Amino acid sequence: MAKKARRPAAPVTPAAPAVELSEADHRTLGTLRSLADRVVEGAVASRPPHLDIPSRSLGNVRFNKAKRFIEMGSGKNRRELFNLAQAKAYMQTMLVASGCKALVEQGKSTSIRGMYYLLKHTIAGTKEETFDEQADCDPIIEDVEVALNTLREELHIYAQNKGSIVGNLVFRDSGDEIDCSRMGSGGYTIPSIVEPNVIQFLKCDAKFILHVEKDTVWRRFNEDKFWRKHNCILTHGGGQPPRGVRRLLNRMHHELKLPIYCLLDNDPWGYYIYSVIKQGSINLAYESRRMAIPGAKFVGLRSRDFERCELSPSVIIRLNDQDIKRAKQIAQYPWFVDKKPWQKEIELMLRNGFKLEVESLISKDISYVTETYVPERLAEQDFLD
Amino acid sequence: MAKKARRPAAPVTPAAPAVELSEADHRTLGTLRSLADRVVEGAVASRPPHLDIPSRSLGNVRFNKAKRFIEMGSGKNRRELFNLAQAKAYMQTMLVASGCKALVEQGKSTSIRGMYYLLKHTIAGTKEETFDEQADCDPIIEDVEVALNTLREELHIYAQNKGSIVGNLVFRDSGDEIDCSRMGSGGYTIPSIVEPNVIQFLKCDAKFILHVEKDTVWRRFNEDKFWRKHNCILTHGGGQPPRGVRRLLNRMHHELKLPIYCLLDNDPWGYYIYSVIKQGSINLAYESRRMAIPGAKFVGLRSRDFERCELSPSVIIRLNDQDIKRAKQIAQYPWFVDKKPWQKEIELMLRNGFKLEVESLISKDISYVTETYVPERLAEQDFLD
Numbered sequence: 001m002a003k004k005a006r007r008p009a010a011p012v013t014p015a016a017p018a019v020e021l022s023e024a025d026h027r028t029l030g031t032l033r034s035l036a037d038r039v040v041e042g043a044v045a046s047r048p049p050h051l052d053i054p055s056r057s058l059g060n061v062r063f064n065k066a067k068r069f070i071e072m073g074s075g076k077n078r079r080e081l082f083n084l085a086q087a088k089a090y091m092q093t094m095l096v097a098s099g100c101k102a103l104v105e106q107g108k109s110t111s112i113r114g115m116y117y118l119l120k121h122t123i124a125g126t127k128e129e130t131f132d133e134q135a136d137c138d139p140i141i142e143d144v145e146v147a148l149n150t151l152r153e154e155l156h157i158y159a160q161n162k163g164s165i166v167g168n169l170v171f172r173d174s175g176d177e178i179d180c181s182r183m184g185s186g187g188y189t190i191p192s193i194v195e196p197n198v199i200q201f202l203k204c205d206a207k208f209i210l211h212v213e214k215d216t217v218w219r220r221f222n223e224d225k226f227w228r229k230h231n232c233i234l235t236h237g238g239g240q241p242p243r244g245v246r247r248l249l250n251r252m253h254h255e256l257k258l259p260i261y262c263l264l265d266n267d268p269w270g271y272y273i274y275s276v277i278k279q280g281s282i283n284l285a286y287e288s289r290r291m292a293i294p295g296a297k298f299v300g301l302r303s304r305d306f307e308r309c310e311l312s313p314s315v316i317i318r319l320n321d322q323d324i325k326r327a328k329q330i331a332q333y334p335w336f337v338d339k340k341p342w343q344k345e346i347e348l349m350l351r352n353g354f355k356l357e358v359e360s361l362i363s364k365d366i367s368y369v370t371e372t373y374v375p376e377r378l379a380e381q382d383f384l385d
Numbered sequence: 386m387a388k389k390a391r392r393p394a395a396p397v398t399p400a401a402p403a404v405e406l407s408e409a410d411h412r413t414l415g416t417l418r419s420l421a422d423r424v425v426e427g428a429v430a431s432r433p434p435h436l437d438i439p440s441r442s443l444g445n446v447r448f449n450k451a452k453r454f455i456e457m458g459s460g461k462n463r464r465e466l467f468n469l470a471q472a473k474a475y476m477q478t479m480l481v482a483s484g485c486k487a488l489v490e491q492g493k494s495t496s497i498r499g500m501y502y503l504l505k506h507t508i509a510g511t512k513e514e515t516f517d518e519q520a521d522c523d524p525i526i527e528d529v530e531v532a533l534n535t536l537r538e539e540l541h542i543y544a545q546n547k548g549s550i551v552g553n554l555v556f557r558d559s560g561d562e563i564d565c566s567r568m569g570s571g572g573y574t575i576p577s578i579v580e581p582n583v584i585q586f587l588k589c590d591a592k593f594i595l596h597v598e599k600d601t602v603w604r605r606f607n608e609d610k611f612w613r614k615h616n617c618i619l620t621h622g623g624g625q626p627p628r629g630v631r632r633l634l635n636r637m638h639h640e641l642k643l644p645i646y647c648l649l650d651n652d653p654w655g656y657y658i659y660s661v662i663k664q665g666s667i668n669l670a671y672e673s674r675r676m677a678i679p680g681a682k683f684v685g686l687r688s689r690d691f692e693r694c695e696l697s698p699s700v701i702i703r704l705n706d707q708d709i710k711r712a713k714q715i716a717q718y719p720w721f722v723d724k725k726p727w728q729k730e731i732e733l734m735l736r737n738g739f740k741l742e743v744e745s746l747i748s749k750d751i752s753y754v755t756e757t758y759v760p761e762r763l764a765e766q767d768f769l770d
Contacts, residue, residue, distance in 0.1 A: 108608060108751050111601035117747045120699045129699055161549070161600040162623075164574045173569025184558025184576070185583060189549045191571035192604075198570060215546040216496035219577075223493060238547075314505045314514055362502045366493050 019107030022197035024154060031148045032101045039094070049081040051093060054146040054286065056139075061285045063334040068294035070280040070335075072146070092140045093147070095119050095130055100144065103156035109193060111158055112138055146286045151195070153247070158192035163245040164215065165190050166222055167233030168206040169252075173199050180233065187222065190235065192244040194251065204256045209233045210299075210374065211241075211249060212263045213273060217358050217369070224370040230378070233258070240273050246291045249277065253293050260293055261383065263374065266301035267317075267355035268326035271346070274298050279335045297383035299374060301356050303348035309373065315360035319353055341384050404492030407582035409539060416533040417486045424479070434466040436478060439531040439671065446670045448719040453679035455665040455720075457531070477525045478532070480504050480515055485529065488541035494578060496543055497523055531671045536580070538632070543577035548630040549600065550575050551607055552618030554637075555588040562587065565618065572607065575620070577629040579636065589641045591618045595684075595759065596634060597648045598624060598658060602743050602754070609755040615763070618643070625658055631676045634662065638678050645678055646768065648759065651686035652702075652740035653711035656731070659683050664720045682768035684759060686741050688733035694758065700745035704738055726769050 021029070035051075042049045053076060054060070060075035081090045099119050103109060110118065116137040121130055131137045145152050152159070164187035169180045178188055191198065210232050212218050218236035221227070227234040233252065237245040253260050262277060264270035278296045280288030302308075306316065319327070330336060331346045349355065361369040377383065406414070420436075427434045438461060439445070445460035466475045484504050488494060495503065501522040506515055516522045530537055537544070549572035554565045563573055576583065595617050597603050603621035606612065612619040618637065622630040638645050647662060649655035663681045665673030687693075691701065704712075715721060716731045734740065746754040762768065 103751070106751065110605070110747065110751060111744070113601060113742075113744045114605070114747045114751075117700055117742075117745050118751065120748065121697055122699055158601070158604060161571070161604070162547070164546070173571060176567040176569040178567075178569050178571075182561040182563075183573070184561040184563050185578065186546070186558060186563075186574040186576035188568070189571040189574045191569070193570065216498060216543070219543060219546070220495070220499070312506055314507055315502055357498075357502075359496070359498045360502050362495065362499045363505065366488070366491060366495060366499075366503065 021104070021107065024195060024197045025104050028104050028150055028154045029101065031150060032097055032104070035097055035148065049090070051079045051090065051147060052076045053079055053143050056142060056146060056286070058282065061282055063279065068279065068335070069288040069292035070282060070285045071288055072285045089140070092130065092136070093143055096137070096140045096144045100155040100157070109156035109158050112141060115141060115157055151287060151290055152243070153193040153195050159243045161189060161192050161244065162238035162242055163190040163236055164188060164218065165233065165235045167227040168204065168231055169201070169233050170203040171199050171201045177202065185219070185222065190245050190248055192242065194244050194248045201256060205231060206233045206258060207231050209235060209249065209252055209258050209260045210263060211235045211237070211260055211277070213237070213239060213265060213270065213358065217263065220367070221370050224367050226370045230375070241277065243291070246277060250291055250293050253295060260296045261299040261378070262296055263299050263358060264301070265355065265357045266303055266305065266349065268323050268330055270301070271327070271330050275330065275333060275335070297385060299377045299383055301358055302384070303345055303352055306352065306356060309361065309364065311356070311360060312363055315363050316354035316356065319350070319355055323355065324350065339385070345384060406489070406492065409580060409582045410489050413489050413535055413539045414486065416535060417482055417489070420482055420533065434475070436464045436475065436532060437461045438464055438528050441527060441531065441671070443667065446667055448664070453664065453720070454673040454677035455667060455670045456673055457670045474525070477515065477521070478528055481522070481525045481529050485540040485542070494541035494543050497526060500526060500542055536672060536675060537628070538578040538580050544628045546574060546577050546629065547623035547627055548575040548621055549573060549603065550618065550620045552612040553589065553591040553616055554586070554618050557585045557587055559583060570604070570607065575630050575633055577627065579629050579633045586641060590616060591643060592616050594618045594620060594634065594637055594643050594645045595648060596620045596622070596645055596662070598622070598650060598655065598743065602648065605752070606755050609752050611755045615760070626662065628676070631662060635676055635678050638680060645681045646684040646763070647681055648684050648743060649686070650740065650742045651688055651690065651734065653708050653715055655686070656712070656715050660715065660718060660720070682770060684762045684768055686743055687769070688730055688737055691737065691741060694746065694749065696741070696745060697748055700748050701739035701741065704735070704740055708740065709735060724770070730769060
């Protein structure tokens with residue numbers, strides 16, 4: 001009698017994959033396998049297994065003036081199996097890599113929370129957990145990303161889903177044709193994974209992208225059909241845009257050759273959001289290459305708008321100590337420090353002693369922002385770079 | 386020579402409306418006008434102007450056992466213009482009502498932040514602001530809602546946009562036909578305002594609605610095309626669902642006669658989300674009538690799932706003091722206190738001493754939740770009510 005097939009105990013050992021893999025998936029699997037191969041080779045040659053992982057410390061991050069984004073240096077940290085202080089991290093790294101391999105092979109994706117639960121277990125014969133908490137797993141996921149020079153999305157790990165899109169653009173997403181010009185009042189939710197194997201651009205009539213900070217502002221623009229009148233694409237990222245939004249903006253900018261204008265608040269947080277969209281973030285410098293958009297422009301709000309737009313003193317919000325500290329830090333960012341217009345912008349905000357939200361323009365008229373403010377800035381090509 | 390027309394100074398006085406108003410808009414305008422008419426009538430009859438506003442205090446909220454949702458009692462508070470302590474609130478109420486009137490007449494909508502900026506100004510001849518901060522404006526908006534017996538959405542004020550939908554449903558949104566079965570990996574963003582004048586259901590083949598707590602879980606179900614296999618609609622609300630999501634669930638449940646099953650975490654927060662979806666919230670009791678879904682069912686996670694699903698002890702999360710306190714409070718809610726299954730559910734969680742997230746099921750298999758957990762509960766009709 002044939003033995004009954006047993007389901008493998010370890011969740012990271014999938015059943016034989018029955019899914020068709022994309023070219024990108026094959027590439028990712030190749031790099032995951034080569035990681036494992038190097039361990040085997042080392043073992044066969046009786047060398048203690050190790051991994052060299054690019055360092056994500058501040059000291060290994062620099063602003064590349066030619067490329068105009070933040071990138072990682074060449075510093076690496078060696079992680080050795082036969083080193084008591086590093087053995088656990090070494091094993092965790094291998095575990096995350098094997099989890100990613102299982103996801104890619106099965107054609108499935110999960111969140112960082114899902115990855116944590118997928119891999120969390122008590123190591124056989126011990127009371128030791130593979131990961132005690134989420135915070136132990138997250139940096140290891142980043143390690144695997146940098147070590148393999150891949151994006152998290154290529155490892156089939158998704159981030160938070162926030163942000164929506166409407167406009168004169170048609171793309172295919174997982175086989176469905178998405179016409180962003182027929183998306184009603186809600187818009188299409190920008191997925192977390194927008195790599196070319198998921199999203200393929202089909203048709204784009206739009207001439208530029210307007211990216212706004214918040215969904216409330218986005219809805220004013222959508223309700224007024226700004227994107228139709230001005231033939232553009234309209235996106236928001238729910239505050240600091242998540243990875244999926246940044247990556248989609250990056251792809252649209254480069255592949256569809258569309259300029260990107262950012263409408264953000266006149267405050268340090270708005271400046272910072274712009275900085276991350278444009279130059280990448282310091283913490284995740286290794287992803288700048290495929291996330292940063294050095295060509296992005298800042299359309300406003302500007303510190304001078306209080307006078308220029310004749311706003312009422314009622315709408316100003318006083319800067320607090322934290323705002324002032326952050327503004328001074330941002331002024332010193334290497335990519336702002338040499339730019340006179342940005343220095344003047346931040347100086348004026350500090351001199352004003354107040355900040356302004358995009359929503360404050362509604363005090364002029366409900367549609368002032370869509371009918372006057374942005375059209376005027378676009379007509380004058382009046383942006384901060 | 387003809388005088389040049391001047392733009393009116395007050396932003397709440399719109400230009401003659403050129404938009405076509407829906408029936409609902411006419412109804413809303415009627416109630417707004419009758420509010421103003423009562424002031425005029427009072428003045429003409431030399432009576433001091435006043436408003437009677439239904440009380441939103443806890444004492445005026447009760448659970449209606451017949452209707453099975455939380456509702457407001459008949460208590461009212463009088464707000465008088467010629468009362469120093471009430472004059473400002475009286476004027477603020479009139480101001481919000483006039484702001485809403487302007488929005489409806491112009492066929493535009495805004496956020497509570499937008500409403501605040503729209504109305505904020507220094508009162509002529511004084512140093513007094515109409516509203517000092519957002520927190521002064523929000524309760525007045527709620528006052529206008531209850532005084533007029535309207536929903537915020539009918540006053541053209543939108544809330545946060547979060548939550549997505551996919552599944553076998555077609556509706557029209559602001560003129561665009563939205564086919565939720567062709568929404569790729571991202572899904573359709575559920576708008577904040579989903580009243581019948583915005584969204585009209587066109588075609589529904591689905592047999593039920595599965596509402597899940599988080600977007601990360603939603604994506605597992607969408608990626609596995611659960612809604613296609615099980616012929617349903619799949620929604621999430623990004624945690625505690627915002628008003629638009631609750632209202633859309635309510636409309637689909639009542640108008641399309643679809644049962645709603647909620648997949649939430651096994652923790653006090655999951656219980657609370659269920660409670661709000663089902664019975665309404667205590668703070669906003671006046672909206673239950675059109676938001677609450679007494680027929681909603683709780684599909685899990687359940688406290689007994691740790692044993693039933695043979696989960697690893699690695700995935701449990703210990704209850705903290707706050708969890709225990711909240712769980713005991715929720716057990717005492719009038720709509721849970723008489724339900725033995727709910728009492729057992731909460732007791733078992735407290736006895737377990739731990740909570741479980743939906744994501745923890747991934748430790749069984751990436752698709753355990755979509756292929757085993759929910760299908761088994763559906764087949765057995767095993768729900769908490």
